[in-house]
Amino acid sequence: MDLRSHIRSIRDFPTPGIVFRDITTLCKDPEALEAAVDALTEPFLDDRIDKVLAAEARGFIFGGAVACRLDAGFVPVRKPGKLPADALERTYELEYGTDTVTVHKDAIEMGERVLVLDDLLATGGTARACCELVEELGGLVAACAFLIELSFLPGREKLSDYKVISLIDYASEDE
Amino acid sequence: MDLRSHIRSIRDFPTPGIVFRDITTLCKDPEALEAAVDALTEPFLDDRIDKVLAAEARGFIFGGAVACRLDAGFVPVRKPGKLPADALERTYELEYGTDTVTVHKDAIEMGERVLVLDDLLATGGTARACCELVEELGGLVAACAFLIELSFLPGREKLSDYKVISLIDYASEDE
Numbered sequence: 478m479d480l481r482s483h484i485r486s487i488r489d490f491p492t493p494g495i496v497f498r499d500i501t502t503l504c505k506d507p508e509a510l511e512a513a514v515d516a517l518t519e520p521f522l523d524d525r526i527d528k529v530l531a532a533e534a535r536g537f538i539f540g541g542a543v544a545c546r547l548d549a550g551f552v553p554v555r556k557p558g559k560l561p562a563d564a565l566e567r568t569y570e571l572e573y574g575t576d577t578v579t580v581h582k583d584a585i586e587m588g589e590r591v592l593v594l595d596d597l598l599a600t601g602g603t604a605r606a607c608c609e610l611v612e613e614l615g616g617l618v619a620a621c622a623f624l625i626e627l628s629f630l631p632g633r634e635k636l637s638d639y640k641v642i643s644l645i646d647y648a649s650e651d652e
Numbered sequence: 653m654d655l656r657s658h659i660r661s662i663r664d665f666p667t668p669g670i671v672f673r674d675i676t677t678l679c680k681d682p683e684a685l686e687a688a689v690d691a692l693t694e695p696f697l698d699d700r701i702d703k704v705l706a707a708e709a710r711g712f713i714f715g716g717a718v719a720c721r722l723d724a725g726f727v728p729v730r731k732p733g734k735l736p737a738d739a740l741e742r743t744y745e746l747e748y749g750t751d752t753v754t755v756h757k758d759a760i761e762m763g764e765r766v767l768v769l770d771d772l773l774a775t776g777g778t779a780r781a782c783c784e785l786v787e788e789l790g791g792l793v794a795a796c797a798f799l800i801e802l803s804f805l806p807g808r809e810k811l812s813d814y815k816v817i818s819l820i821d822y823a824s825e826d827e
Contacts, residue, residue, distance in 0.1 A: 485736075485737065487736040487737060490736040491733070491736070497736045499736050499737060501727070501728060501735070501737075501756055501759065502758075504716075504719075504725060504726040504727070504728065505703065505725035505726065505727055505759055506725055507719070507723050507724055507725050510716070510719060510720060510725060510726055511720055511723070514716070514720055528680065533708070533709040533712075534708040534709035534712055534728075534730070534734075535712070535728070537708075537709055537710070537712035537713045537716070538712045538715065538716040538726060538728065539716055540713065540716075541679070541685070541689070541712070541713040541714055541715075541716050541717040542716040542717040542719075542720050544679075544682070544685060544717075545685060545686055545689050545717045548682050548686070549682055550679060550680035550681055550682050550685060551679040551680065551685055551713060552676070552679070552680055553676060553679065553709075553710070553713065555709070558666070559709075560676070561660075561662040561665040561666070561672045561674050562660065562662060562674060562676075581676055583677075584676065584680055
């Protein structure tokens with residue numbers, strides 16, 4: 478299955494100069510969706526993953542499905558103000574400004590093996606913050622897995638402490 | 653599997669007087685997550701569902717997993733400004749103010765059977781708007797399925813044109 482052919486590239490979204498990699502064209506195709514979930518699951522079938530953790534919103538699409546396949550629990554990472562119980566938060570730098578992600582303190586138990594999942598690895602800020610939240614809760618980051626990687630951005634460097642896999646790579650903005 | 657026992661009820665979130673039904677305690681439990689996805693899937697196994705459609709963000713957790721189980725595509729419904737291609741939008745009334753949901757115009761093809769999924773049926777505004785978007789695109793709403801229903805609110809009335817199932821019912825705010 479050529480997953481890349483199911484991604485739609487849209488120029489100048491959300492801002493001029495950016496090529497947005499649209500996963501909705503992959504998600505709406507049953508075979509492509511299944512193949513993507515399979516490929517995100519397969520490397521971890523023998524890895525005793527306890528929890529799959531993903532950031533809102535697109536990460537949830539694959540997170541729930543991969544968690545089910547791995548017989549793992551699913552942990553949502555959310556924007557501030559969305560989680561109702563006691564939560565940890567982590568603020569990280571963006572090109573302009575900062576962003577904050579939160580997770581329930583009871584989401585992960587000491588020593589649990591956690592797969593951090595997202596649709597896209599770009600600058601790596603969100604994924605790095607997710608990994609730090611996992612570790613602050615006493616969990617172990619088994620790996621980070623992404624549907625798409627933009628390898629012309631330094632995301633993988635920011636995750637150099639972790640095993641990283643991605644299914645589709647764009648080596649330049651224009652590709 | 654007693655799914656209800658895996659839901660955490662949190663008083664006065666997000667505002668005083670509201671009891672928030674927290675699904676994160678269900679999602680983090682592998683058996684409960686699997687059982688919920690199974691129960692949301694099972695009624696539709698023979699229903700030739702083409703697409704599962706869910707609104708961000710919590711709906712995505714179950715939407716992707718149920719779509720895979722049904723060999724269907726997944727269609728995300730999003731807040732305005734999030735979808736990169738040509739989109740339809742629908743604005744609906746809340747108790748105070750309005751909310752708007754959007755879907756890509758190419759997400760559903762004429763005559764496709766669509767399962768509208770969400771974690772929670774409350775007043776039904778979001779689900780009703782989702783159904784109207786499906787129909788405006790020429791799709792057929794095969795059913796609406798929810799993990800949780802708050803049956804003391806008029807959500808089911810607002811969906812009276814459709815088949816509706818829910819797995820867990822709260823008949824009062826205090827239950």
